[in-house]
Amino acid sequence: RDVTPEVARPAPADHDVVTITSRDRVIFPEAKKTKGDLADYYAAVAPVMVMHAARRPISLVRCPQGRAKACFFQKHDSGSFGEHVHHISIREKDGGHEDYLYVEDAAGLLACVQMGTIEFHGWGSQIAAVEHPDRMVFDLDPDEGLDFADVRKAALDIRGHLADMGLVSFAMLTGGKGVHVVVPLDPGHSWDAHKAFARHFAEALSMAEPDRFVATMSKAKRKGRIFIDWLRNQRGSTAVMPYSARARPHAPVAVPIGWEALAEAKSASRYTIDDSSLLLERAARSDLQGWGFAAQALPQY
Ligand code: ATP
Numbered sequence: 001r002d003v004t005p006e007v008a009r010p011a012p013a014d015h016d017v018v019t020i021t022s023r024d025r026v027i028f029p030e031a032k033k034t035k036g037d038l039a040d041y042y043a044a045v046a047p048v049m050v051m052h053a054a055r056r057p058i059s060l061v062r063c064p065q066g067r068a069k070a071c072f073f074q075k076h077d078s079g080s081f082g083e084h085v086h087h088i089s090i091r092e093k094d095g096g097h098e099d100y101l102y103v104e105d106a107a108g109l110l111a112c113v114q115m116g117t118i119e120f121h122g123w124g125s126q127i128a129a130v131e132h133p134d135r136m137v138f139d140l141d142p143d144e145g146l147d148f149a150d151v152r153k154a155a156l157d158i159r160g161h162l163a164d165m166g167l168v169s170f171a172m173l174t175g176g177k178g179v180h181v182v183v184p185l186d187p188g189h190s191w192d193a194h195k196a197f198a199r200h201f202a203e204a205l206s207m208a209e210p211d212r213f214v215a216t217m218s219k220a221k222r223k224g225r226i227f228i229d230w231l232r233n234q235r236g237s238t239a240v241m242p243y244s245a246r247a248r249p250h251a252p253v254a255v256p257i258g259w260e261a262l263a264e265a266k267s268a269s270r271y272t273i274d275d276s277s278l279l280l281e282r283a284a285r286s287d288l289q290g291w292g293f294a295a296q297a298l299p300q301y
């Protein structure tokens with residue numbers, strides 16, 4: 001199929017082409033939010049969300065009976081999502097191929113919501129060049145006892161270290177506990193180089209400041225520290241997409257945030273699916289213009 005880059009494509013299709021059934025079904029019991037509320041949220045933020053989430057292989061967190069019931073992480077589908085959710089064949093580690101999902105527009109997002117999707121997670125590469133990542137993520141996962149102020153400071157420090165290497169980065173509140181530091185990159189390097197850079201960066205930081213950071217997943221070593229989860233940057237891994245809702249109690253959402261605003265942010269989960277108007281207003285503000293985009297190559301090191 002046609003995989004012309006985003007900039008050359010026509011405006012997103014009208015989301016009204018997707019019918020949402022069972023709009024009154026309660027999806028977030030704690031917040032008393034329904035499938036209709038969730039669909040309205042996604043329809044509203046689709047214009048800003050599509051810029052980041054479209055044309056990447058995606059995995060979905062689906063909770064058809066609501067977030068308090070069974071949820072599952074879905075990477076593949078044989079066609080039940082309908083015509084607005086597309087497939088791309090990707091080579092598996094074992095040499096075989098699997099069809100992965102991607103969307104191109106608001107209709108694609110809404111078709112997923114109709115199928116019970118709450119969260120959208122995306123690869124670090126686009127369907128036009130699956131083997132060449134264009135997005136690095138440092139997923140900051142704080143140990144339970146830590147204050148959000150520690151996470152904030154960590155993100156700002158990481159931004160500084162990246163800037164020292166000539167890299168522009170952006171912050172996103174995950175809607176959960178942490179912050180993602182996102183580094184857009186020209187898709188000219190391999191997954192191996194991508195992962196190696198992320199790993200070395202995280203390990204260097206944990207060696208320089210072992211009291212604040214760890215670069216290994218082990219919960220025991222995390223005590224009082226922040227795990228810099230660089231493993232989001234290997235082929236096949238995903239990270240939650242900007243503006244995705246989260247399947248957590250108060251229907252929080254993942255949101256891009258400017259660095260100055262981050263310095264004042266009180267938590268990673270303060271915005272919810274009620275805040276679409278506010279988020280659209282914020283997205284139009286100067287500190288979020290161009291969020292997540294920069295033309296820069298992975299440094300040689
Ligand atoms: P938080 O700020 O609370 O950590 P998060 O989105 O960073 O929110 P993590 O638990 O750190 O959550 O997960 C990081 C990423 O791992 C997720 O964004 C997601 O893309 C991926 N992930 C989560 N659950 C699964 C799963 N069941 N299978 C595969 N990947 C997953």
Ligand code: MN
Nearest residue numbers: 139140141178
């Ligand atoms: Mn995380």
Ligand code: MN
Nearest residue numbers: 139140141229
């Ligand atoms: Mn993580």
